[in-house]
Amino acid sequence: MKRVLLIPSDHGGGRGHVSRCIYLAKKLQAGGSETAIVLEQKHYQDGIDAGIPSYLLDTKKERFLKFQFKKPFWPRIKMIERVERPPVFLVFNGVAYQVPRDEYLSTRIVLMRFKKLVKIVEQFKPDVLIGDTHFLTFLLGKKFSLPVIQITRLAAFPPAPRFFWWLQDEPRLVEPNAIEPFAPLLEKLAINDVRKAEDLLRGDLYLIPASDQIEPVDGGRDDVLFCGPLTENYRGDQKIPFFDLPVDVPKIYVTAGGGANRFGQQAFFEALLKIFDRRDFKVLVSTGGLYPAKNLNGQSTNVLFVDWIDGMSAIRKSDLVIHHGGYGSMMETLSAAKPSIVIPFHSEQEGNGRRLKELQVGDLHLPYAGKLQDLLFSWPFGVYSMMAGTELALDAEQIISMIDGIYDQSLYARLQKISEELLRLQKNFDALKMLERV
Known part of the structure; x- marks a missing residue:
């Protein structure tokens, strides 16, 4: 039976990515597979409570990497011109914006997170990696020659993402240079075909937690599997x-x-x-x-x-x-x-x-x-x-x-x-x- 390590994105809201992976881990466990999940502090207890062996990806120490001896001395995100009122609606055009949101603010931070994930892989010894919009899962798979399953959807589908699928002309925005923080790691792993953020979410199989009607990716591909919602369907009996x-x-x-x-x-x-x-x-x-x-x-x-x-x-x-x-x-x-x-x-x-x-x-x-x-x-x-x-x-x-x-x-x-x-x-x-x- 294969050993499976799940690595969900744990930044931003994060709960959706985490809950999908916990559901999938429990389903694999029920079938006899050994599973484990990598979580940051915010959702670490969720994995423990679900009975999934959980590894803590501790990003708290990254604050020591935010001060450097070369420019930028203090890597951070800064709004250049402030608006009079806080936004009630934001327009962006893809997963590239998730790179700064997930605080990949320096190449050192990328390397530090990757090093921690490498130690987890060496300790758990998985046969398969499953990622949910986590930018380092694909790279881990390359380092250890492990197959990677990616939970994804049309907006971030690595072969052909369609974010503004309802528009003929997308808004003219300057995307973050999302690949640059990963450049030294990509060079170290001898990966030279990553051009955009979605390329960091590639895998050997794409798991779509919906139907092809809701997520109309190319369902004729051999590497696409529609699985329906990755969520418990027996909930909903609380008295209100x-x-x-x-x-x-x-x-x-x-x-x-x-x-x-x-x-x-x-x-x-x-x-x-x-x-x-x-x-x-x-x-x-x-x-x-x-x-x-x-x-x-x-x-x-x-x-x-x-x-x-x-x-x-x-x-x-x-x-x-x-x-x-x-x-x-x-x-x-x-x-x-x-x-x-x-x-x-x-x-x-x-x-x-x-x-x-x-x-x-x-x-x-x-x-x-x-x-x-x-x-x-x-x-x-x-x-x-x-x-x-x-x-x-x-x-x-x-x-x-x-x-x-x-x-x-x-x-x-x-x-x-x-x-x-x-x-x-x-x-x-x-x-x-x-x-x-x-």
Whole structure:
């Protein structure tokens, strides 16, 4: 039986990458494989709690590498010109932006992380590596001549990524020079065909945690496997008194997502309160701990805020879900055959909302008004740009109109078909046979 080491991206929100890998590790364990997972401090306990042998990738000591004896003496990301208001929506165009976000701020940091991962591989002695948007998994595979399985999707699909798949002309942005931090390591490993960030996410097999309808990559390829959601499907039985009482009005669940990183959370939640107060809906809003629910409650009889709730339970008990467009939330709503409206914080989430709209099972509401502003950042490897919407604007009548337009039988028929396909793929996914393909 093969030994498998899973390496998810553990930066940013991170929870989606980690939870997928934990689910996959448990599935492999159940089949008799020996598995282990590499996690940073933020999610390390999650692996322990799941019963997965966990290795800590300690990045705290990297702070000692952020001071150097040559320029830049203090490698960091800096906004060159500040905006008057924090962004409520960000535009970027690919995984290259994840390199500075993941704090690959110097070649020394890259080499230090790689050295730690090398020690973990030497200790665990895996036969297969599985990565989830982690930029060093492919390079580890090259060093140890190990097969690599990459959990991926259309937006970051290494052979042919399509981030702005809904646009003919992509926004003109200056991408981060994402390969430069890895240049010494690439040279050391004699890898000379890496040209863009997605090239660092290559593998021998690509595992797509969806269906080809949701992620239309080239499914005819021998190295692509659609497996359905990498998440437990037995969750969702938590009691929710606010939703459990019988009512004759639609029940709406709103979640901002713990990894949304939206600025101005208070204004966002207050806008939701203003939209739904005294309307014919019963609305449950999870703040995800981004803003105290107690500061918002008591102002409405039909809108309740909570700091945390079991998301799958709330989804299953609701008639409609409003979410930020995170991949996990999208797959949970589709698996539960629930319509949704996406209010995204950034372009990747917008893409998920547009996919739901294209499939005619949801809608999209961009949360800003006015023109997008240019944002310019400097980092040790040059400059890069994004664009931002800084004026929060939730159009109440447009959102209510979207909700009214969702309730038709054809939509539920489409949702049911998509849900059945996802659950079929999930049920038929054989993780052990997957290992035989690499």
